[in-house]
Amino acid sequence: MSLHINNISKSFKDLKAVKHISLEVKENELFGLIGPDGAGKTTLFRILASLLLPDEGSANVAGFDVIKDYKKLRKNIGYMPGKFSLYQDLTVEENLNFFATIFDTNIEENYDLIKDIYIQIEPFKKRKAGDLSGGMKQKLALSCALIHKPKVLFLDEPTTGVDPVSRKEFWDMLKKLQKKDITIFVSTPYMDEAALCDRIAFINQGEILQVDTPSAIVKNFAKEVINIRTNSIYKSLQVLGKYQYTHSNYPFGESLHYMDSRDDFDPNEIKKHLEDEGIEDVEVQLITPEIEDIFMELSRE
Numbered sequence: 001m002s003l004h005i006n007n008i009s010k011s012f013k014d015l016k017a018v019k020h021i022s023l024e025v026k027e028n029e030l031f032g033l034i035g036p037d038g039a040g041k042t043t044l045f046r047i048l049a050s051l052l053l054p055d056e057g058s059a060n061v062a063g064f065d066v067i068k069d070y071k072k073l074r075k076n077i078g079y080m081p082g083k084f085s086l087y088q089d090l091t092v093e094e095n096l097n098f099f100a101t102i103f104d105t106n107i108e109e110n111y112d113l114i115k116d117i118y119i120q121i122e123p124f125k126k127r128k129a130g131d132l133s134g135g136m137k138q139k140l141a142l143s144c145a146l147i148h149k150p151k152v153l154f155l156d157e158p159t160t161g162v163d164p165v166s167r168k169e170f171w172d173m174l175k176k177l178q179k180k181d182i183t184i185f186v187s188t189p190y191m192d193e194a195a196l197c198d199r200i201a202f203i204n205q206g207e208i209l210q211v212d213t214p215s216a217i218v219k220n221f222a223k224e225v226i227n228i229r230t231n232s233i234y235k236s237l238q239v240l241g242k243y244q245y246t247h248s249n250y251p252f253g254e255s256l257h258y259m260d261s262r263d264d265f266d267p268n269e270i271k272k273h274l275e276d277e278g279i280e281d282v283e284v285q286l287i288t289p290e291i292e293d294i295f296m297e298l299s300r301e
């Protein structure tokens, strides 16, 4: 195992940010921690990177205890915090050299590992980090987190605030890195990124709700999800909010998603009910649930 987390909890005064979390991450796995703002992702990352002490529990990363072996641990992990962590006044090249020096290495020694990523920002190597675009900053931060060839890479919300094209490129880079013998533990609030991970853990209000492969999570989800398109989403939400068989309903893109409280039901009944209430152009369709539907359902319990 590359990461072994056993019953970790952390409170800030009365607020329990992380509650009894236990998780295992295998070697060379691309593991995603998926949850909304305030779920406890950063707190867990900081504990695993030995930057914050847990109130209880233990964790071992790449064979090192996060408390007892923190010095060795830090040499063997890469950590890219959610907030931009580079020196804005240093150039791209200076930032990378700085991180290499801290870890007693140099850019040449591990260039192979960062080549594919660094090559994209190398033309701007004399530019100050503060003047880079969001996507470029992210590539520089990743290069800096990798420069000492860590065994485990922690990426805390690396794609938050990054445009969709750069987000896609970033995940492609992670897939390539994974093949170079690195375990990747990445967090994201974007549910669509869950499908790109080997396994995921849903986290909400400091608790892990479910851990599995994205496909198994979808396959094992017991409820049926109906996608509803109408010319009045808002009114439909209100009508279904009062409907006796509604289990849940919420806006989803330009449609709304509905789950019924019965085990067996005909989606056309929902269409008829909406039409009886004066809503026009109703289309209902049974769909494969999205990761977000499952997260919403698990968060209700």
Ligand SMILES: Nc1ncnc2c1ncn2[C@@H]1O[C@H](COP(=O)(O)OP(=O)(O)OP(=O)(O)O)[C@@H](O)[C@H]1O
Pocket (backbone or CB within 6 Å): 012, 015, 017, 035, 036, 037, 038, 039, 040, 041, 042, 043, 044, 157
């Ligand atoms: N140093 C701190 N002092 C007090 N409360 C904190 C501290 N750090 C985090 N919290 C609180 O702990 C909870 C979990 O925060 P955390 O940053 O771990 O969540 P997150 O999932 O990373 O979300 P975000 O994307 O908003 O950072 C939040 O309610 C946050 O306000």
